[in-house]
Amino acid sequence: MISVEDFAAGADAWFAEHTPRDVPFMMPLTFMEVGTDEQFEFLRDWQNTVYKAGYLGAHWPTDYGGGGLTQKHQDAATRAMRKHGAPIMLNAIGIGWAGPLILDTGTEEEKRKYLPGILSADDIWCQGFSEPDNGSDLGNAQLKAVRDGDEYVLNGSKIWTTQGNYAKYMILLARTDFDAPNKYAGLSFFLAPMRIPGVETTKIRKLTGEYGFTQTFFTDARIPADTLMGEEGGGWKVAMRTLEYERGARGGQAGGYTISQTDPLEVVGLAKRAMRNGKPALEDPVMRDRLMAQMIEAQAMMANRERSKIMPLVQEKPFALPMLSKLQFTEYARETGELALELEGAQGGYYVGDEASREDGYWQRSYLNAFSATIGGGTSQIQRNIVGEHVLGLPKTR
């Protein structure tokens, strides 16, 4: 097996050479921002190229399309991607959630059928958890799945389905039993095909004016019964496991990144360039104060990450730091966007595409997009419930 060092050097050279530059359209910074066919096709090709070069799924077994190397190899490749500012990996839900779920708990057949297409981006995956009437209260999902011979018949609707219009498969949480003793027990989990009669997706326009997710309608859509994952009625457990992959609490993802991490201190650069009320923003003492508060917060998050590795310094509440990090980081990113707009003063009034905008409206758009993370994956309010209840031991809100 190639040594990690040699592999890392190879990856570094490869990304240095192959990372696309000067792309003529706006590059999505996260997998939730893929709004045009042009962006989609570009990112699908890019993921495929990276995969074929051996830098995605390097540690997944070769039988399922992987590189048969180790996690350390893949981590080195991911680091190289970051270093060279490569575009994101498109097939986020496949790579990060469905993939590891299938790899860890799927049958041999499922692994052979699904995993190679996830890595190559030939098979795009989406997640059908949220419904119009049931979002935070995921356990109350109502999409109906009724067994009929060796098929299930689906009726109902999912919503906020990221890349739903491009997906070939959906990880689907549906209700198979409406008389179960509690709402969780009636749920089942499917690896559902999307390109079948009775499944329709409608694009939903986001607050930025762009696209990225859909509402997905199921009308007597028939899926094979063997797409059931785990047992009928055991869907909640599988869904919870999926959320662990999603939130990074469980490993096994194919690697790469699906959200390009902006440096939390990037706003400092903006502050140095921006003008407010005709003067450099940095001359405004209020802006200086807010900027420093933001920098301190960024520093605190970085220091939290360092401290989380040092047992004696987390012994009182060992899970606190990982459990609060989603809430802290996403809220931080949103606030940074707000601050950026203030720093820009009057220029904050322009938007993407206007010649007078600063950095082509990057901060305006990124502020609006920041809500994807404070809402998606469990809202900040739900995160506060989780931290309050599971870390501080406060009673449940019911």
Added chain:
Amino acid sequence: MTHHLAKIALTEMQAELRDQAMKFCADKSPIAKVRALLTDERGYDPDVWQEMADLGWLGIAIPETHEGLGLELADIVPVAEAMGKYLMASPFISTTLAAQAILFGGSDRQKAEWLPKLASGTVATVALFEPSGAWDLDTVEGETKTFVLNADAAEIIVTTVRHDGQTRLALIPRDRIEVERETIIDETKRSYRFDVPKVTEDDLMPADLTAAALDRIELVANLMQSAELSGAAMACVDYTVDYLKTRKQFGKVIGAFQALKHPTVDAFIDAEGARSLLYAAATHVEKQGDGEIAVRMANAKAQGALSYAADRSIQFHGGFGFTYDCDAQLYRRVAMFAASQFGDAAFHRARLAELLL
């Protein structure tokens, strides 16, 4: 830019010291004791102080040549943090500041005379602030000093003076100074004011060391205060959480109400961040330039964390929160007093902006 300052190193000894200090302070400073000392004239327990001296804590950052333990400044942090957590009153911080002032600003004679004594439990303090309210330690008129902690119990006071038109440090024996107790908002501490007496050449510390010594005092003071406040913030959140788990209204434990739960989570996140920044500051404190950045960040964060945690704690205790008996006021007052010493959070942010932008 400042990424490298987020790294945290913890030695095994620091981990042990932290355990030891937490146990010690929990044992010596239960809340009943804290409250009993609020009305005590001296404000701390001299027997406990002697035990701290016997444990060697006063000599932690004093070199072995001066009969200290010869450890690092970072090793003081676990002690200050534990004291803050348990609101333990003692002249630890004032004595440590005086020791650092002498170590960095004293003559060989002054060091030889005083450092061994301070390492073994002689109380000392520093007098740096004046009625002008300036936090800049160089701005000195030299007439009256205020916010001199533990001055009454001290044997020696390191004070800034005006001498031949210059700011200088002087080491004045307490018996030449008449101190008057001040009423300060934090009743766990004792603060005094005094008129600066005539200083002799003998009292003065070497002129060429003044600037370095003042920088050192400010750095150490801000680090220790970060530790104290960050410890107190943790304790304050725990205190609030305990109440939220027991008090019932509308047939529910009040912690079930999100209007209380969510801000308490925010306070907890702030306190956790303050802790991480504290340990990062301890890790980098001795690095030229970087030390000041890391320490001011930790301090600004800790002040904000404790202020918010305690402010919400008062509110979330309802009518009881408005009483003297509720401990929330103790924590709130600690933060309020801290803001008056060596700069509030906004002051640190302004300094950071100068250093970083």
